[in-house]
Amino acid sequence: xxxxxxxxxxxxxxxxxxxxxxxxxxxxxxxxxxxxxxxxxxxxxxxxxxxxxxxxxxxxxxxxxxxxxxxxxxxxxxxxxxxxxxxxxxxxxxxxxxxxxxxxxxxxxxxxxxxxxxxxxxxxxxxxxxxxxxxxxxxxxxxxxxxxxxxxxxxxxxxxxxxxxxxxxxxxxxxxxxxxxxxxxxxxxxxxxxxxxxxxxxxxxx
Amino acid sequence: xxxxxxxxxxxxxxxxxxxxxxxxxxxxxxxxxxxxxxxxxxxxxxxxxxxxxxxxxxxxxxxxxxxxxxxxxxxxxxxxxxxxxxxxxxxxxxxxxxxxxxxxxxxxxxxxxxxxxxxxxxxxxxxxxxxxxxxxxxxxxxxxxxxxxxxxxxxxxxxxxxxxxxxxxxxxxxxxxxxxxxxxxxxxxxxxxxxxxxxxxxxxxxxxxxxxxxxxxxxxxxxxxxxxxxxxxxxxxxxxxxxxxxxxxxxxxxxxxxxxxxxxxxxxxxxxxxxxxxxxxxxxxxxxxxxxxxxxxxxxxxxxxxxxxxxxxxxxxxxxxxxxxxxxxxxxxxxxxxxxxxxxxxxxxxxxxxxxxxxxxxxxxxxxxxxxxxxxxxxxxxxxxxxxxxxxxxxxxxxxxxxxxxxxxxxxxxxxxxxxxxxxxxxxxxxxx
Numbered sequence: 001x002x003x004x005x006x007x008x009x010x011x012x013x014x015x016x017x018x019x020x021x022x023x024x025x026x027x028x029x030x031x032x033x034x035x036x037x038x039x040x041x042x043x044x045x046x047x048x049x050x051x052x053x054x055x056x057x058x059x060x061x062x063x064x065x066x067x068x069x070x071x072x073x074x075x076x077x078x079x080x081x082x083x084x085x086x087x088x089x090x091x092x093x094x095x096x097x098x099x100x101x102x103x104x105x106x107x108x109x110x111x112x113x114x115x116x117x118x119x120x121x122x123x124x125x126x127x128x129x130x131x132x133x134x135x136x137x138x139x140x141x142x143x144x145x146x147x148x149x150x151x152x153x154x155x156x157x158x159x160x161x162x163x164x165x166x167x168x169x170x171x172x173x174x175x176x177x178x179x180x181x182x183x184x185x186x187x188x189x190x191x192x193x194x195x196x197x198x199x200x201x202x203x204x205x206x
Numbered sequence: 207x208x209x210x211x212x213x214x215x216x217x218x219x220x221x222x223x224x225x226x227x228x229x230x231x232x233x234x235x236x237x238x239x240x241x242x243x244x245x246x247x248x249x250x251x252x253x254x255x256x257x258x259x260x261x262x263x264x265x266x267x268x269x270x271x272x273x274x275x276x277x278x279x280x281x282x283x284x285x286x287x288x289x290x291x292x293x294x295x296x297x298x299x300x301x302x303x304x305x306x307x308x309x310x311x312x313x314x315x316x317x318x319x320x321x322x323x324x325x326x327x328x329x330x331x332x333x334x335x336x337x338x339x340x341x342x343x344x345x346x347x348x349x350x351x352x353x354x355x356x357x358x359x360x361x362x363x364x365x366x367x368x369x370x371x372x373x374x375x376x377x378x379x380x381x382x383x384x385x386x387x388x389x390x391x392x393x394x395x396x397x398x399x400x401x402x403x404x405x406x407x408x409x410x411x412x413x414x415x416x417x418x419x420x421x422x423x424x425x426x427x428x429x430x431x432x433x434x435x436x437x438x439x440x441x442x443x444x445x446x447x448x449x450x451x452x453x454x455x456x457x458x459x460x461x462x463x464x465x466x467x468x469x470x471x472x473x474x475x476x477x478x479x480x481x482x483x484x485x486x487x488x489x490x491x492x493x494x495x496x497x498x499x500x501x502x503x504x505x506x507x508x509x510x511x512x513x514x515x516x517x518x519x520x521x522x523x524x525x526x527x528x529x530x531x532x533x534x535x536x537x538x539x540x541x542x543x544x545x546x547x548x549x550x551x552x553x554x555x556x557x558x559x560x561x562x563x564x565x566x567x568x569x570x571x572x573x574x575x576x577x578x579x580x581x582x583x584x585x586x587x588x589x590x591x592x593x594x595x596x597x598x599x600x601x602x603x604x605x606x607x608x609x610x611x612x613x614x615x616x617x618x619x620x621x622x623x624x625x626x627x628x629x630x631x632x633x634x635x636x637x638x639x
Contacts (some may be wrong), residue, residue, distance in 0.1 A: 006300070037639060038620055038622045038638055041639055042559075051552065056241050058494060067561050069527070069558060071529075071559075073518075077552030078551050084516070085518050087514040107490075108494055116560070148511070160554075180593050180612075180622065202555065203554060204555055
């Protein structure tokens, strides 16, 4: 149910619904999801993977920090049989190489490179050149290529940059919090070819 | 009138035995040219029209059993109008069991559903319906079967009713993909040898392509003037049937191990494999081509380790992060989206947990029974809100029981994370993101 998503004022200006945000990730382009801890970046990535697998596409996830939680994915309704999970054990160079291999293999509908929360000095070492290389490979294969990192890394290679930050956390309980219910984050298109500036409020449910 | 004989090794085999398969094939082919191999110790023989040669069905069955016995293989023989009825007759009857024409459905009525080799999902579904035998499945209304189980269910029901429209897949001897070239006067240089190999490589590739096959291993053998033989092989990352590619692979292989002497003749052999098409049908979403995937997976395995990639599978336990990786199988059928085991659609607004593997050791300070401060190598901050403890435990009936309390806490900077306490130590399990 997408009632959790609403457009920030002015109403009707931006596209409505999480589906519209997910639709902004175009095939053959490098897109980037950036944001700090608990901002909803992993959840947005999971929503994208879920929508792709449910639609019959095959997803390749290059998980540099081994942080992917299949239980969350199953709860979201993702078809895990259509997911190839590559764990890199915090080896950044292996992650870049794996993403390069996978994005060149035609047939993957979505290739995700999740850089996790590695220290920024390691992430930025060779990112600009590698992102340009990945972007060109994605153009050739037609895959949706998504890079997730705490900060914007891809430079001009990214056709879409979605930034998220947390607005509030939600807890349930009468006198005191007894259960974590979720969080609300704001997703903003920081850069997009041809358009930009759209914002969404997304209520993620734990 | 169709008549099928089923010959099964007795006792039943659970794994393939090439000696048994060869014996069964020899017995079957001695009586009929149309023989289908159907698994471990099991062959079907088309025996229609053989009465003039070997007598009626019972005499033919006795003859098949006797011949196999002479070769040292005890077998059971069933003869019926359909494969499934013949199989039931062979497995559930005596050493030779003949089902009269038109009696297949009646004979199958009491046979168990296990003869159908159903998938696990289908077995569980039929069991829930209380369907145990072929007769019970055959008696269900076909329209209802189609609505609930689709085309697969209807086909299973037709088999249970003794209908068998599929013709036998006749066994054929495996083709040999081998070609040789004589080198008149002898060849002493690698360039000339590769030029001579081009022609047999092209012939083999043409034959492979004609049959829709590709080679996953190429073996070459050079007969030297000294009388000795120089041999080698090359295994491409993906099966190939392109002559230019094969020639390059052979060139690279021969360059690394060149023959020491004059070559008089060269022989090339290919090990054929069938490569399935990359896309099933026009309506299926695109998938990675198996050849490309095989090569990419091999390189990924070399990059991160073979245990570090695959399809995630949740284990049947409440233990947190109980996940295993299964080999990626391109041909695997997708999980049911709306059927059993998947009662609701995708929830795109599900909050994800980003796990920390391994969990980070932490220390938590409590005041008045509430956590107030977290200290760990990953996060250190004041706790502003916390919910817990939520106790998880399991496998208390085994030698390795586990129990821990989980807390969801929000730190001063807004980070929400999950903590676990096993009674002695705290750990940071993951971050909600």
